Every structure is written in C-alpha cells, then in structure tokens.
Amino acid sequence: MPHPIDAATLIADSIPSTGFSTATPRPVVLSRQGRSSSRAKSTLQAAVTGWFVVAGLGQLMFVAYLFGFYGRTAVLGRFEAWNQVFQRAHVAGDTGHNAVVAMHLAFAALITVGGLLQLITGVRRWFPRFHRWNGRAYLVSAFVMGLGGLAMVWTGTNVGDISQQIAISINAVLIMLCAVMVLRHALTRRFALHRRWALRLFLVVSGVWFFRIGLALWIMVNQGPAGFDPDTFTGPALTVIAFAQYLLPLAMLQLYFHTQDRAGSHGRMAMSAGLFASTLVTAAGIVAASMMLWLPHLR
Numbered sequence: 345m346p347h348p349i350d351a352a353t354l355i356a357d358s359i360p361s362t363g364f365s366t367a368t369p370r371p372v373v374l375s376r377q378g379r380s381s382s383r384a385k386s387t388l389q390a391a392v393t394g395w396f397v398v399a400g401l402g403q404l405m406f407v408a409y410l411f412g413f414y415g416r417t418a419v420l421g422r423f424e425a426w427n428q429v430f431q432r433a434h435v436a437g438d439t440g441h442n443a444v445v446a447m448h449l450a451f452a453a454l455i456t457v458g459g460l461l462q463l464i465t466g467v468r469r470w471f472p473r474f475h476r477w478n479g480r481a482y483l484v485s486a487f488v489m490g491l492g493g494l495a496m497v498w499t500g501t502n503v504g505d506i507s508q509q510i511a512i513s514i515n516a517v518l519i520m521l522c523a524v525m526v527l528r529h530a531l532t533r534r535f536a537l538h539r540r541w542a543l544r545l546f547l548v549v550s551g552v553w554f555f556r557i558g559l560a561l562w563i564m565v566n567q568g569p570a571g572f573d574p575d576t577f578t579g580p581a582l583t584v585i586a587f588a589q590y591l592l593p594l595a596m597l598q599l600y601f602h603t604q605d606r607a608g609s610h611g612r613m614a615m616s617a618g619l620f621a622s623t624l625v626t627a628a629g630i631v632a633a634s635m636m637l638w639l640p641h642l643r
C-alpha cells in the first residue's frame with residue numbers, strides 16, 4: 345500500500361497546472377516538489393560554481409607562467425629565451441613580427457585576468473562601472489588576440505600542421521563573432537542573451553588554455569606522447585584536441601543552457617553529475633599542464 349503522501353504526490357503530479365491557486369492539498373504537494381526542484385537547482389549552481397573556481401585557479405596558474413616566464417625574461421631583455429617555447433617567438437631584427445608576438449603575450453595575460461574578473465558575480469554587482477570598462481577592454485583584447493593570432497598562424501609562427509592551423513583559425517573567428525554578439529546584446533540591453541554570449545566568449549577565449557590542459561592530460565594518461573609525433577608536433581591526437589579545445593566546452597555550455605531552460609529535477613541532477621566529472625578532469629588537466637608546461641619555466 346502506498347504511503348499517503350506518495351499517493352497524494354502521484355495524484356497531484358497528474359493534475360495539469362492551471363496557473364490559478366487551488367484547494368489546500370495542492371500547496372503541500374507543490375512544496376514537496378518545490379523542495380526537490382530547488383535542491384536540484386542549488387546542486388546545479390554548486391556544480392557550475394565549482395567548475396568555474398577550479399578553472400579560474402588553473403587560469404591564474406597560466407597567468408603566473410605568463411608573468412613569471414615571458415614577463416621576467418622581457419624585463420631582463422632576454423627575448424631570445426622565448427624561442428625555447430615556440431619557433432620564431434623572437435626573430436632578431438624583425439621588429440614588426442616581434443611586436444605582434446609581444447603584444448599577443450601581453451594581451452594573453454590581460455584577457456585571461458579580465459575574463460575571470462568579468463565572471464565574478466560580486467564584481468559585476470558591486471562595481472558595475474568596472475564591469476563595463478573591463479568588458480570593453482575584454483572585447484578589444486578579443487579582437488587583438490583573434491587578429492594577431494591569425495597573423496601568427498598564417499605567417500609561420502605556429503607549431504603543428506594545416507589541420508591545427510584550421511582549427512585555431514576557426515577559434516579566432518569564433519572569438520571575434522562572440523565578441524560582436526556580446527556587444528550587440530549589451531547595447532540593446534538584452535541582458536539574458538548578453539550573459540549567454542559572454543559565457544560563450546569566455547569559453548572560446550579559453551580555447552588555447554583548454555588545448556594546453558587537454559594535451560598535458562592526454563600525455564599524462566598515456567604516459568608519454570601518443571597519437572602524435574612530438575618532433576613535428578603533428579598527428580591525429582593533436583588534430584582532435586585542437587578542435588575539441590572549443591567545440592567540447594561550447595557543447596557542454598549549450599547543454600547547460602538547455603538544462604536551465606527545460607530540464608526537470610532529474611535532468612538538473614544529471615547535468616550536475618556531468619559538471620562534477622568535468623571539474624575532476626579539468627583539475628587533473630591543470631595539474632598536468634602546470635607540471636609539464638608552466639612550472640618548469642618558472643625555475
């Protein structure tokens with residue numbers, strides 16, 4: 345025999361919502377549903393916040409590397425040290441090329457810190473003027489990174505093959521496209537859409553960071569380079585990671601928006617589980633990238 349409250353829930357569940365208030369049992373049953381729905385909502389909120397906190401710490405680690413390696417060597421005038429990390433990073437006598445690379449690295453730090461500040465709710469709420477100015481700087485930086493990056497790819501500064509060049513070029517186009525959409529919706533004061541495009545922009549700007557943590561995790565899991573040649577930096581594994589660096593995060597975000605809009609409690613719980621798993625994978629990638637790519641340059 346069903347428990348009376350379970351039976352009441354079943355009956356009430358079968359009553360379509362009219363939008364009007366009804367007899368006394370309804371609010372009791374609704375509050376039970378409401379409790380489970382609000383638990384699912386807060387779990388989803390905790391899961392997404394947890395991912396951002398972990399990713400934020402990982403991006404700060406990347407910024408520490410940018411200042412600690414590129415910044416420090418620049419202050420010491422040892423620009424040639426940059427060639428230890430990627431080819432043609434510094435070409436003696438080629439002022440134009442060197443300026444593009446230096447700008448790319450300076451704006452890399454600016455855009456990463458700026459993006460994190462833009463997403464912190466407290467900063468948005470308590471310092472709206474800062475949010476607006478930082479937002480403008482972020483959008484300009486997105487274009488500097490997109491256009492400068494494209495110049496670097498197609499003038500032979502990049503490592504990797506044509507598939508990776510295409511993948512990162514699509515990333516650059518997406519960065520500029522999302523930046524235009526963020527600005528458009530801010531100007532027309534459609535803030536719900538502005539917020540969604542801002543999150544997409546954050547993820548595509550973070551594409552190169554995802555590439556680094558993805559690659560380091562892949563190497564760590566396989567106990568060495570697998571599916572690519574480390575000397576030429578080409579191979580199917582690198583092609584997949586180069587496209588996944590923005591397609592996977594964008595797909596996750598779209599799923600999250602869908603969950604927020606349409607899913608019930610079960611859907612929200614499933615999304616939360618997916619986000620918790622992503623947080624673990626992200627954390628593992630950050631540890632791997634810190635150990636392989638960033639910390640060795642800070643000694």
Ligand code: HEM
Pocket residue numbers: 410429430431448449451452453455456489490492493494495496497501502503504512513515516519549550552553
């Ligand atoms: C928007 C965020 C971006 C950040 C934060 C960023 C950051 C960096 C950093 C730090 C480096 C030096 C290599 C290293 O120390 O790891 C680098 C190199 C490079 N970046 Fe970017 N970048 C961004 C976007 C782009 C885009 C959109 C493109 C291309 C369209 C691009 C093309 C390149 C190229 C070609 C190099 C030379 C080394 C390589 O091939 O990886 N970057 N970037």
